[in-house]
Amino acid sequence: MSVLIFVDQADGHIKKASFEALTYGAKVAEQTGTTAEAIVLGAVQDDLASLGKYGVKKVYTVADAKLDHLDSQVFTKVIGEAVEKTGATVVIFSNNTDGKSIAPRLSARLKAGLVAGAIALPDTSNGFVVKKNVFSGKAFANISLQTPIKIISLNPNSYKTIAGEGTAEVVAFTAIVDVPKVKITATNKVTGEVPLSEAEVVVSGGRGLKGPENWGMIEELAHLLGAATACSRPVADTHWRPHHEHVGQTGVKVAPQLYIAIGISGAIQHLAGVNSSKCIVVINKDADAPFFKSADYGIVGDAFDIVPKLTAAIKAAN
Numbered sequence: 055m056s057v058l059i060f061v062d063q064a065d066g067h068i069k070k071a072s073f074e075a076l077t078y079g080a081k082v083a084e085q086t087g088t089t090a091e092a093i094v095l096g097a098v099q100d101d102l103a104s105l106g107k108y109g110v111k112k113v114y115t116v117a118d119a120k121l122d123h124l125d126s127q128v129f130t131k132v133i134g135e136a137v138e139k140t141g142a143t144v145v146i147f148s149n150n151t152d153g154k155s156i157a158p159r160l161s162a163r164l165k166a167g168l169v170a171g172a173i174a175l176p177d178t179s180n181g182f183v184v185k186k187n188v189f190s191g192k193a194f195a196n197i198s199l200q201t202p203i204k205i206i207s208l209n210p211n212s213y214k215t216i217a218g219e220g221t222a223e224v225v226a227f228t229a230i231v232d233v234p235k236v237k238i239t240a241t242n243k244v245t246g247e248v249p250l251s252e253a254e255v256v257v258s259g260g261r262g263l264k265g266p267e268n269w270g271m272i273e274e275l276a277h278l279l280g281a282a283t284a285c286s287r288p289v290a291d292t293h294w295r296p297h298h299e300h301v302g303q304t305g306v307k308v309a310p311q312l313y314i315a316i317g318i319s320g321a322i323q324h325l326a327g328v329n330s331s332k333c334i335v336v337i338n339k340d341a342d343a344p345f346f347k348s349a350d351y352g353i354v355g356d357a358f359d360i361v362p363k364l365t366a367a368i369k370a371a372n
């Protein structure tokens with residue numbers, strides 16, 4: 055018995071969300087009296103032994119060039135084989151692009167119960183009950199997993215990474231790796247930005263900014279704060295900003311430490327994607343904008359007046 059954590063990587067580097075998943079998985083192992091192990095697919099440049107500091111004892115690697123890019127069918131089969139060979143009874147993913155495409159497939163393959171989007175450690179006092187957000191964050195569900203193998207995908211930014219001491223044993227895992235059925239012919243990468251789903255701080259703009267030409271001040275503020283930029287849906291629909299920045303019910307769901315909403319009304323569909331943020335700051339010229347009801351801090355004022363002042367104050371403080 056063990057807890058197996060899938061470690062996500064991109065271009066040979068481990069993603070931040072994986073450190074959260076590793077810390078979480080190690081804690082689940084402690085709760086269930088088992089050991090935590092990790093699996094990494096594809097070539098990785100990072101020091102895998104150092105993942106021991108998050109509490110995992112072993113890291114399985116499968117270095118096959120066919121695994122350098124995500125193919126969920128191929129990945130699912132390899133992870134399924136690892137679960138069977140290692141005897142893992144709990145499998146942990148991050149609830150990000152990779153986790154969302156692999157975890158459900160693995161669940162079907164292993165006939166294992168899955169909780170997608172967990173936000174807390176399982177309650178193991180009476181069974182194995184995992185908490186998640188439902189109805190766009192308006193309620194919680196506590197789901198009892200009763201299958202012998204249990205799968206959890208953890209929402210990014212919902213469990214704090216804790217790094218201690220320790221070194222993991224890195225073990226090459228031999229698996230049959232299928233040839234992907236899908237061939238990637240081109241990849242267009244967005245470079246130089248903080249990935250939105252993993253960002254600790256998000257600066258987001260809405261229709262109140264009047265047009266794409268005014269996003270310079272949003273980008274400058276985001277840059278100063280090491281933040282990702284985001285937007286409301288109409289902003290993306292009108293092509294002021296790219297669609298991968300659109301947050302909300304029909305867009306990306308974020309849970310940063312700080313979400314700064316500028317010129318966004320706070321429609322329920324927008325809130326659905328951002329209401330798990332730890333601290334929400336709203337800047338809106340309309341004191342009756344609905345977003346103020348969800349805000350921790352609110353500034354009633356014109357964004358074109360407030361944002362430059364905020365930026366200048368941050369620069370002065372640095």
Ligand SMILES: Cc1cc2nc3c(=O)[nH]c(=O)nc-3n(C[C@H](O)[C@H](O)[C@H](O)COP(=O)(O)OP(=O)(O)OC[C@H]3O[C@@H](n4cnc5c(N)ncnc54)[C@H](O)[C@@H]3O)c2cc1C
Binds near residue numbers: 317320357
């Ligand atoms: C099925 C469905 C799904 C949807 N999914 C999403 C979703 O995922 N994400 C999403 O965002 N929306 C979504 N929407 C749209 C949503 O209902 C709202 O229409 C949208 O969020 C409004 O965007 P906004 O706040 O940028 O624009 P507006 O509603 O036009 O609000 C602009 C705000 O800017 C303020 N403002 C104007 N000028 C200034 C200024 N100079 N300084 C400061 N403030 C100013 C205004 O007071 C106003 O509050 C969805 C709608 C539907 C029906």
